[in-house]
Amino acid sequence: MDFLDKYKYHKDDPREFGIEPKDFKKDSSELDNNHLSNLLTNSIRVSKEILPKVGSAIETVFERIKIENNFNFFVTADNNQANASCSLMSSASRPDIVLTSRLIELLSLEELQFVIGHEVAHYVYQHALYPNHNNVDDRNLKLNILNLSRAAEISADRIGFLACNSLEDSLRANFKLASGLSDKHFNFKPSTYLDQLRDLEDLGKSSTELWSTHPSFLIRMQSLIWFSMTKEYHEFFDNKKKGTYSLSEVDEKLDKKIKKVTGDELEVSNKNIYEKALIWGSLDIYLSDKKFSKIEQDEFASRFGEKANKAISLLKMSSARDMLDKKIDISFNEASKLLKTEKDKLVEELKTVGKETGGDKMKKLKILGKLLNILGIKKPVSF
Numbered sequence: 263m264d265f266l267d268k269y270k271y272h273k274d275d276p277r278e279f280g281i282e283p284k285d286f287k288k289d290s291s292e293l294d295n296n297h298l299s300n301l302l303t304n305s306i307r308v309s310k311e312i313l314p315k316v317g318s319a320i321e322t323v324f325e326r327i328k329i330e331n332n333f334n335f336f337v338t339a340d341n342n343q344a345n346a347s348c349s350l351m352s353s354a355s356r357p358d359i360v361l362t363s364r365l366i367e368l369l370s371l372e373e374l375q376f377v378i379g380h381e382v383a384h385y386v387y388q389h390a391l392y393p394n395h396n397n398v399d400d401r402n403l404k405l406n407i408l409n410l411s412r413a414a415e416i417s418a419d420r421i422g423f424l425a426c427n428s429l430e431d432s433l434r435a436n437f438k439l440a441s442g443l444s445d446k447h448f449n450f451k452p453s454t455y456l457d458q459l460r461d462l463e464d465l466g467k468s469s470t471e472l473w474s475t476h477p478s479f480l481i482r483m484q485s486l487i488w489f490s491m492t493k494e495y496h497e498f499f500d501n502k503k504k505g506t507y508s509l510s511e512v513d514e515k516l517d518k519k520i521k522k523v524t525g526d527e528l529e530v531s532n533k534n535i536y537e538k539a540l541i542w543g544s545l546d547i548y549l550s551d552k553k554f555s556k557i558e559q560d561e562f563a564s565r566f567g568e569k570a571n572k573a574i575s576l577l578k579m580s581s582a583r584d585m586l587d588k589k590i591d592i593s594f595n596e597a598s599k600l601l602k603t604e605k606d607k608l609v610e611e612l613k614t615v616g617k618e619t620g621g622d623k624m625k626k627l628k629i630l631g632k633l634l635n636i637l638g639i640k641k642p643v644s645f
């Protein structure tokens with residue numbers, strides 16, 4: 263299934279949260295059985311004999327995306343929600359995909375293929391291993407997790423698209439799920455939805471989007487339109503067409519589009535946390551020899567500008583060391599919840615500070631080790 267990895271949206275990267283999906287092997291058979299017995303009790307298991315159309319839509323999906331069907335599919339009665347879900351997705355268990363009756367009534371079989379492909383992707387990409395924003399109090403971490411969750415939906419949509427191999431059906435499925443309307447009520451005009459997306463962009467930021475687990479259907483449609491223009495998509499089906507963009511170009515276009523809609527709140531918040539840790543950590547390194555000469559102060563000031571003065575003035579207080587320890591504790595605990603890329607960058611910057619300041623190297627390394635420990639980075643440090 264690894265060949266599907268390259269279609270992932272680049273922001274859909276659990277390693278940023280210290281999760282390596284490939285390492286995950288867990289025996290969840292006990293949990294499985296409960297879950298399965300619940301489904302067998304209350305839902306219909308899809309087979310070609312009972313539900314031939316749905317059964318053949320499922321078959322087509324697995325032929326198209328070239329993976330083995332080791333899933334259980336169920337249909338459950340729900341006339342209100344057009345919904346699909348994929349559950350218990352450890353690599354050791356057999357996954358279940360549950361489709362609601364309303365979903366099947368609402369969608370054509372091609373549109374259903376999109377939704378099935380999307381759910382299969384959640385399993386293939388092991389999205390169930392991602393952290394749950396509900397279990398987290400820290401505001402910044404919660405927002406980063408939601409950002410990851412939305413990115414996962416973009417990846418899943420791409421596999422949904424490969425599964426139905428039709429841009430129009432992928433977009434129609436998205437439109438129907440967003441509006442709840444069936445074919446007889448709407449004219450299908452993607453350009454009009456993109457106008458709505460532009461209106462949303464013009465508002466500058468949407469806190470609804472920022473706090474959502476799923477991206478707006480408008481973003482999802484735009485993302486699919488761009489995906490349909492990539493080399494990688496055309497290669498997947500050996501199309502004669504070349505494609506206008508590479509997938510990485512499309513990822514960047516999408517980053518920009520998403521940022522326009524969600525605003526820069528998360529980016530600013532990540533940056534603040536990063537900078538606080540950097541300045542307090544650096545100050546600690548400067549003070550490794552318990553001295554802070556005028557030359558060092560000037561160096562520190564030229565490195566951090568305006569903020570340096572505030573930090574230096576803290577040192578004039580009688581309880582300076584306690585205050586600094588407290589600042590370090592708070593700022594590094596916050597920074598420990600940043601994305602891995604950010605934490606790695608922070609460590610590199612602190613190492614540079616360590617390298618460029620005077621004083622005893624071992625003492626500086628000891629301080630760096632302490633800081634890395636709060637960040638949750640276990641590797642030995644040197645410079």
Ligand SMILES: [Zn+2]
Pocket residue numbers: 380384415418
């Ligand atoms: Zn999904």
